[in-house]
Amino acid sequence: MIEVHELTKRYGAAVAVDGLSFTVHPGRVTGFLGPNGAGKSTTMRVVLGLDAPTSGRASVNGRPYQRLRRPLYEVGALLDAGAVHGGRTARSHLLSIAASDGIGRRRVDEVLGLVGLDSVAGRRVRGFSLGMKQRLGIAAALLGDPGVLMFDEPVNGLDPEGVHWIRGLLKSLAGQGRTVFVSSHLMSEMALTADHLIVIGRGQLIADAPIAEFVRRSSRHDVLVRSPAGGQLAVLLAQRGAAVTAETDGGLAVTGLDAPAIGDLASAHHITVHELSPRHASLEEAFMELTRDSVDYHADLPAHARKAA
Amino acid sequence: MTTITARAPARARGALAAEWIKLRSVRSTYLALAAAAVTAIALGYVITHYVASTTNWATLSPAKKANWDPVSYSLAGLAIAQLAFGVLGVLAISSEHTTGLIRTTFAALPRRRAVLAAKAAVAGGLYLAVITVVGLGLGAIIRHSAGAIAALFGLVFLIPQVIHVMPAPWDARIGKYMLDNAGQQMTALHGAPGFFSPGLSLLVCLAYPAAALATAGFLITRRDA
DSSP: OEEEEEEEEEETTEEEEEEEEEEEOTTSEEEEEOOTTSSHHHHHHHHTTSSOOSEEEEEETTBOGGGOSSHHHHEEEESOTTOSOTTSBHHHHHHHHHHHTTOOHHHHHHHHHHTTOGGGTTSBGGGOOHHHHHHHHHHHHHTTOOSEEEEESTTTTOOHHHHHHHHHHHHHHHHTTOEEEEEESOHHHHHHHOSEEEEEETTEEEEEEEHHHHHHHOSOEEEEEEOTTHHHHHHHHHHTTOEEEEOTTSOEEEESSOHHHHHHHHHHTTOOOSEEEEEEOOHHHHHHHHHHTHHHHHHHHHHHHHHHO | OHHHHHHHHHHHHHHHHHHHHHHHTSHHHHHHHHHHHHHHHHHHHHHHHHHHHTOOGGGSOHHHHHHOOHHHHHTTTHHHHHHHHHHHHHHHHHHHHHHSHHHHHHHHOOOHHHHHHHHHHHHHHSSOHHHHHHHHHHHHHHOOHHHHHHHHHIIIIIHHHHHHTSOTTHHHHHHTTSHHHHHHHHHOSSOOTTSOOHHHHHHHHHHHHHHHHHHHHHHHTTSOO
């Protein structure tokens, strides 16, 4: 469990994180979403005790990171896959980290196998692709078999196979009851991996809700109807209590009645229908909408989400 | 409280083990050691050979005979070789800041002073601990490899040279506090006039790494990684 409470971090005049509060629960993948520069990495660094908060606090398993007795056994983190010494081999890199918390060579070989790097364990990291470095970073995070895992943009620079692998890994880690906290600036990616989303923009909380909630709340949730007798159909639909908006290309956007009901209505009045398609806003669109109107949603969705949870 | 006390030795052992693996697992360590050894031996040989070949012992005055110091001639190469160790100290921490690896290190060992102490013990425990630890301190303070190495060269090499060419008695008055002079006086058979005794020179030598580590220890918990 990761708790962030009223966290503010300023760098000089710039505010990176602004009064941020949220809780990351175990047993599910929590996506940490926001445009670039929203304060995601800063928040993660504060959670890990690397940066001191200007005000507020962060804790892991109920304690500030600095107070954890054996940090590697409680928290595994991948912040920056490039943060390795190029001249060191993958195994030496892991051995040095493992040694700081008394973790042995056997576990090092185990995690190398887990991330599929066992065949290149003796090679210098300098020659690794970004994907291999991501795997190495994940191996380091897994060393202490921790219950809390934090990954900052883990799919960046990965090929499709690597992306697929990470998705499976995150889900299986959460399935084992661990707290999994993953940042991304891609809603489409989070839609496929996360169960729950924490969305921030300009260092402030925009939304904290299950992913299903985002789909439900997305404003575009209508049926597109095309008919040569559009005007007549629009009147009939309105009589049945549906809201009808004319699209620029002549189609009708209908809300309040679902596609079968609209089809039945048209059929009953012998109206020809050329197209009848239910439309949902994609999560990507929902995300864009959220971050665009961050001020409107700031107080709204979190409260709603808490009620739902 | 008892658990924290019980954890302290394990933590120190972990920090030391981690730093030892780091030091052993990069090529620059071996290069620096080789460079230092080659320089120290080669320069020591050349200088001693030169002094010996240009000196006719039989014609020397009694005063010059009394001041003849073969130990300092043979160790003259260390003046250059020490820089390699200083560079080693710098790289022990600045390479982690440059790559961002320091965040992984501090996440694994949130007690940052334990990390600094372990680096000092491991990097400095090799040899010429003083220069190495000064380098380490500068690396932790400046956090950029090039800048810290430049500062180290300035402190160990350039500033002493400038002071060396100052008119007497200022060359000795300031010079005796310089690391290179203090190092020489510490091992010299015959102390130069105006400089410290070997014992005081040792203290001067220890003051440098102490000051560098103290400054680094002050800053390391106060700055964002």
